[in-house]
Amino acid sequence: MTIEQIAEIAQVSIATVSRVLNNQPHVRAEVRERVLAVMQEHHYTPQAAARTLAGQRPKVIAVFISETTATIFRNSTFSNLLQGMTEACNAKGYVLMVSLDSANRADDPATKLLHGRSVDGRIVIPNTINDPLLPQLIADRVPMVLVGKHPLLHHIVTVDIDHFAGSYQAVRHLLALGHESVGMIIGSLHAPASHDQIEGYQQAYREAGLPIHPALIVTGAESEHGGQSAIQQLLALQPRPTALFVSSAVMATGVLRTLHEAGLRIPDDMTVVCFDDVPTAASLNPSMTSLHQPMYDLGTTAANVLIEMIEGKTPSSENTILPISMIVRHENDECCDEEC
Structure with a gap:
């Protein structure tokens, strides 16, 4: 679905759809609800260009790390991983937002913000194969890359070390x-x-x-x-x-x-x-x-693969594995x- 098709089905202008996407005022409540209902019915995932029509909103990638903050800040591998992601996003004009610890709590304010459709793509770093947030994120159909191979989710694009x-x-x-x-x-x-x-x-x-x-x-x-x-x-x-x-x-x-x-x-x-x-x-x-472990390279690879997906390109591989020395x-x- 495109923003034009959403506008046609909802019987509104493209500008109105853009205002709804960017949560701007001056849209009647009944019109806003109609546009949102059409988006939900057709599993609409806004493309970056369409979502920036009205306000030139920055392109955003959200990172979910299902670890406690104590574990993350004690472990230098996470800092190297996030550094790689951040620098790769900066080079492509994307902003990186990170949700730590609360990623498994669906009612957490940070999770609600990043779980919404205000982001262009998501990088998920689960600490268990049963991470309860994964099914929710998959259902949203927003471009997503998983850091770490999952034994059950074979259709998800992953980046991992060997x-x-x-x-x-x-x-x-x-x-x-x-x-x-x-x-x-x-x-x-x-x-x-x-x-x-x-x-x-x-x-x-x-x-x-x-x-x-x-x-x-x-x-x-x-x-x-x-x-x-x-x-x-x-x-x-x-x-x-x-x-x-x-x-x-x-x-x-x-x-x-x-x-x-x-x-x-x-x-x-x-x-x-x-x-x-x-x-x-x-x-x-x-x-x-x-x-x-090439954690910096793992971070840059995950971010670059996701950016390719956001921009409509097909990843060269669904499962990228980096070597260890x-x-x-x-x-x-x-x-x-x-x-x-």
């Missing part, structure tokens, strides 16, 4: 060092990335011809306390693992603290690889081998396998 390859690369590296018992600490199984990370871990084990022990894979909250609780479970195993793969830097902080309190040295007593290459990974003594920092962690 969690499977990253996990596989890290565990394969640890096995190549001679470790046969590698513990894995990940977040909730409801997180979109967790299953890909487990698959990567298991694939590395299968290729090495080693048995997979489910007790070595432990889940926990995405927090320092969650990391502490998870490593305590692994340390209680007999025999305990000799190496660890931790899926997030915030969990790794709790893991390292617990290992230190237990008198275990890294990497002499326990080799640790972290999924996030945060600044602290290099500054630790000893420094920690980690996987570099591993940074080896322990001297005695040098892998003899050239493909590591």
